[in-house]
Amino acid sequence: MKLLEERILKDGRVLEGNILKVDSFLNHQVDMELTKQMGQAIYEYFKDKGVNKILTLEVSGIPAAGMTALAFTEETGKSVPMVFAKKIKSKTLSDNVYCSEVYSYTKKTSYSIRVDRSFLSEGDRVLIIDDFLAKGQALSGLLDICKQAGAEPVGIGILIEKVFQEGGKKYRDAGYDIYSLAKISKLKEGEIIFED
Amino acid sequence: MKLLEERILKDGRVLEGNILKVDSFLNHQVDMELTKQMGQAIYEYFKDKGVNKILTLEVSGIPAAGMTALAFTEETGKSVPMVFAKKIKSKTLSDNVYCSEVYSYTKKTSYSIRVDRSFLSEGDRVLIIDDFLAKGQALSGLLDICKQAGAEPVGIGILIEKVFQEGGKKYRDAGYDIYSLAKISKLKEGEIIFED
Numbered sequence: 251m252k253l254l255e256e257r258i259l260k261d262g263r264v265l266e267g268n269i270l271k272v273d274s275f276l277n278h279q280v281d282m283e284l285t286k287q288m289g290q291a292i293y294e295y296f297k298d299k300g301v302n303k304i305l306t307l308e309v310s311g312i313p314a315a316g317m318t319a320l321a322f323t324e325e326t327g328k329s330v331p332m333v334f335a336k337k338i339k340s341k342t343l344s345d346n347v348y349c350s351e352v353y354s355y356t357k358k359t360s361y362s363i364r365v366d367r368s369f370l371s372e373g374d375r376v377l378i379i380d381d382f383l384a385k386g387q388a389l390s391g392l393l394d395i396c397k398q399a400g401a402e403p404v405g406i407g408i409l410i411e412k413v414f415q416e417g418g419k420k421y422r423d424a425g426y427d428i429y430s431l432a433k434i435s436k437l438k439e440g441e442i443i444f445e446d
Numbered sequence: 447m448k449l450l451e452e453r454i455l456k457d458g459r460v461l462e463g464n465i466l467k468v469d470s471f472l473n474h475q476v477d478m479e480l481t482k483q484m485g486q487a488i489y490e491y492f493k494d495k496g497v498n499k500i501l502t503l504e505v506s507g508i509p510a511a512g513m514t515a516l517a518f519t520e521e522t523g524k525s526v527p528m529v530f531a532k533k534i535k536s537k538t539l540s541d542n543v544y545c546s547e548v549y550s551y552t553k554k555t556s557y558s559i560r561v562d563r564s565f566l567s568e569g570d571r572v573l574i575i576d577d578f579l580a581k582g583q584a585l586s587g588l589l590d591i592c593k594q595a596g597a598e599p600v601g602i603g604i605l606i607e608k609v610f611q612e613g614g615k616k617y618r619d620a621g622y623d624i625y626s627l628a629k630i631s632k633l634k635e636g637e638i639i640f641e642d
Contacts, residue, residue, distance in 0.1 A: 311510045
C-alpha cells in the first residue's frame with residue numbers, strides 16, 4: 251500500500267535491534283484517516299472470504315482492526331465485530347476464557363492472552379489483524395485461540411511485515427492467506443527498504 | 447445517547463461491586479458501528495471547541511477515541527490525531543515522556559501512564575475521551591499530563607458515567623466541560639437505572 255510505505259519513509263525511524271518506530275502515526279499517536287484507508291484495503295483483499303469476526307491483540311492492533319471491522323460492517327450490511335485478546339487478567343474477565351502464551355522478543359518476556367469464550371465459537375470465520383508481523387509470536391497465540399474455539403482463521407491482515415524475519419514465510423508455508431500492507435525487506439543503518 | 451442506553455440495557459450486566467460489564471459490545475468485543483455513532487455524537491457536542499488532538503488511555507478508550515478523531519478529521523478537513531497514553535513502560539517509548547500516576551479501584555493497584563513529549567505541546571486543544579467515568583482517577587492522570595504539556599483540555603467525552611460516584615461532579619465543579627453519552631444513576635440488584 252503506497253500510502254503506508256510513503257508514511258513509513260517520511261515518519262518512521264529505525265532503532266537498534268531492527269526496531270522500526272512508527273509511533274507518530276501508528277501506535278502511540280494514530281492517524282485515523284490513514285487507519286481508515288488501511289482497514290478499507292484489508293477489507294478489499296478479504297471481502298470474499300465470508301468473514302464474520304475480526305480478531306486482534308491489545309493494544310496496537312486495535313485501531314486498524316476496528317476500522318477493518320467497520321469496513322466489513324458497512325460494506326456487507328451485517329455486523330462484523332472486532333474482538334481484541336486481552337494481555338492482562340482483568341477483574342471483569344471471567345475464567346471462561348481461551349488462553350494462550352505469547353513470547354515478545356521486543357520485551358524479552360512471555361505474557362498470556364485471553365479471549366472470553368462467549369466471543370469466539372465454532373463456525374466463526376475469523377480475520378486476524380495485527381500491526382506488525384516479524385517472528386510471528388503474537389500470530390501464533392491468536393491462531394491457537396482460534397483453534398481452541400474451533401473457529402476458522404480465513405485470513406491474516408498485517409500493517410507492516412518484516413520479511414527478513416521468519417513469521418510471514420512460516421505461516422504462508424503452512425497455508426495461511428497473509429496480506430501485508432507494507433513489506434520491509436531490510437532495515438539497515440537507519441534505512442528502510444521495501445520488498446521489490 | 448438513546449442508542450447506547452438501549453444497548454447497555456440489552457447487553458450490559460451488573461457484577462458485584464457496582465461493576466457494569468459491557469464487554470460484549472464495548473471493551474472486549476467491540477461493535478464498531480455503534481462506536482462510530484458514539485464518535486460522531488461526541489464530535490457534534492465539541493465541534494466548536496477548536497479541538498486539534500484527541501487524548502485517551504489504553505486500552506478500552508481507544509476505539510471510541512479513534513472514531514472521534516476520525517469524525518473531527520473528516521468533518522474539519524484537518525488531521526486530528528488520536529494519542530493514547532501508555533500504561534506500561536515500552537521498549538520503544540523514549541524517556542522523553544510526560545508521566546502521571548493512576549490508581550485503579552477496580553484492580554486495586556496504581557500504574558503509571560506515559561505520553562511521549564513529541565505528541566502533546568503547549569497550545570494543543572485537547573479533547574479527552576474515556577470509556578468510563580466513575581471516581582475520575584484515569585481522568586485525573588490525563589489532565590495532569592495535559593498540564594505538564596501546557597496543553598488545554600477543552601472538553602471531556604465519556605461513554606458511560608456512573609453519576610453515583612464522585613468523578614463527574616468533581617471535575618464539572620472544577621469547570622471542565624464533560625459530555626457523557628450514558629449517565630447511570632444507580633446499579634442495584636442487577637438493575638441499571640439512567641439519569642434523566
